[in-house]
Amino acid sequence: MIIAEHLKKTYIVKQGKGLFREKQEIQAVRDISLQIEKGKIVGLLGINGAGKTTTIKMLTTLLSPTEGSYFLDDIDGVKYPVEIKKRINMIAGGERMIYWRLTAYENLWYYGQIYNVSNNVLKERIDTLLKLVGLENKKDVPVETFSKGMKQRLQIARGLINDPQYLFLDEPTIGLDAVVSKELRSHIKHLAKEQNKGILITSHYMGEIEELCDYIYIMNDGVLIKKGTVKELTTETFNRKNYVLRLDKHSKEITECICDKLKVVDATVEVKDENDAIYINSRENISMELSRACMEAGLYIREMYEKEPHLEDAIIRLSREVHHEAVY
Numbered sequence: 001m002i003i004a005e006h007l008k009k010t011y012i013v014k015q016g017k018g019l020f021r022e023k024q025e026i027q028a029v030r031d032i033s034l035q036i037e038k039g040k041i042v043g044l045l046g047i048n049g050a051g052k053t054t055t056i057k058m059l060t061t062l063l064s065p066t067e068g069s070y071f072l073d074d075i076d077g078v079k080y081p082v083e084i085k086k087r088i089n090m091i092a093g094g095e096r097m098i099y100w101r102l103t104a105y106e107n108l109w110y111y112g113q114i115y116n117v118s119n120n121v122l123k124e125r126i127d128t129l130l131k132l133v134g135l136e137n138k139k140d141v142p143v144e145t146f147s148k149g150m151k152q153r154l155q156i157a158r159g160l161i162n163d164p165q166y167l168f169l170d171e172p173t174i175g176l177d178a179v180v181s182k183e184l185r186s187h188i189k190h191l192a193k194e195q196n197k198g199i200l201i202t203s204h205y206m207g208e209i210e211e212l213c214d215y216i217y218i219m220n221d222g223v224l225i226k227k228g229t230v231k232e233l234t235t236e237t238f239n240r241k242n243y244v245l246r247l248d249k250h251s252k253e254i255t256e257c258i259c260d261k262l263k264v265v266d267a268t269v270e271v272k273d274e275n276d277a278i279y280i281n282s283r284e285n286i287s288m289e290l291s292r293a294c295m296e297a298g299l300y301i302r303e304m305y306e307k308e309p310h311l312e313d314a315i316i317r318l319s320r321e322v323h324h325e326a327v328y
């Protein structure tokens with residue numbers, strides 16, 4: 001298990017020109033504690049500038065923390081970063097870390113040498129990995145002729161070349177089409193569930209996070225603001241119910257009439273220009289009251305349902321709350 005406690009990272013940047021440039025401290029990560037278990041997929045989310053990349057850089061030992069502790073299976077990551085590097089790997093989205101002039105096989109051979117994998121083991125591992133990512137027939141082809149999806153699949157093979165126990169995935173499906181992204185997501189699940197790897201993933205695609213993650217950490221302004229499963233995060237954040245109502249008729253007066261009839265319950269009624277829908281937000285389950293209000297007003301209900309909140313809505317709302325913006 002990876003256990004990071006109270007990690008902090010302060011960058012010192014110089015501002016101005018000439019000899020007397022002023023030093024300024026930027027607290028990219030102010031206080032982060034998190035855990036990554038083997039066999040689990042953990043999401044790290046937050047709006048731009050929240051500190052995700054800096055956190056991943058500390059966990060992958062590319063940056064040393066200004067303060068805090070970091071242990072991977074009892075190995076002190078702050079004291080022994082080289083020992084950590086042997087046991088982890090990182091797969092980033094995009095086309096970095098792959099040599100275009102080299103073939104798929106040569107790329108993997110090169111990275112295997114960097115990780116000191118013995119030649120016999122490496123040969124076998126490259127064959128297995130190329131098969132895993134479906135590139136066995138392209139192993140002697142230069143990468144520059146590969147499609148985006150093929151390059152990304154090669155990235156996965158590269159990220160597994162040292163048989164890491166923990167994997168860090170930074171926007172792994174960025175720029176990929178729906179088919180390749182789906183394939184990649186099933187590889188990621190396979191790595192966690194069948195091969196028992198601990199995985200941390202960042203992504204701006206919330207659907208991906210909802211599908212993959214066992215639990216999620218949400219960051220804002222360098223600190224963790226919430227953690228939990230998708231279900232916990234959405235239901236705890238939205239302790240109110242959202243209904244969507246579509247009637248046979250639609251007008252301002254009708255909405256006012258519904259509003260009037262719902263005065264007895266704690267509900268907020270709002271109309272949006274999405275297919276003439278009326279949105280009702282309430283603390284309690286008010287489906288009975290809603291049906292009755294429509295019936296009393298002589299209105300026919302075309303559609304009425306409770307809207308499940310999405311993770312994306314939860315993140316936006318949590319980030320707003322931190323910045324003390326009024327919600328609702």
Ligand SMILES: Nc1ncnc2c1ncn2[C@@H]1O[C@H](COP(=O)(O)OP(=O)(O)OP(=O)(O)O)[C@@H](O)[C@H]1O
Nearest residue numbers: 011013026028046047048049050051052053054055
């Ligand atoms: N090398 C650096 N020197 C100074 N400040 C930095 C440096 N790297 C990051 N920062 C600052 O630290 C803060 C956190 O940046 P970080 O890249 O970790 O956020 P992020 O959550 O990954 O954002 P994004 O989603 O946009 O990639 C930002 O305010 C950023 O400007």
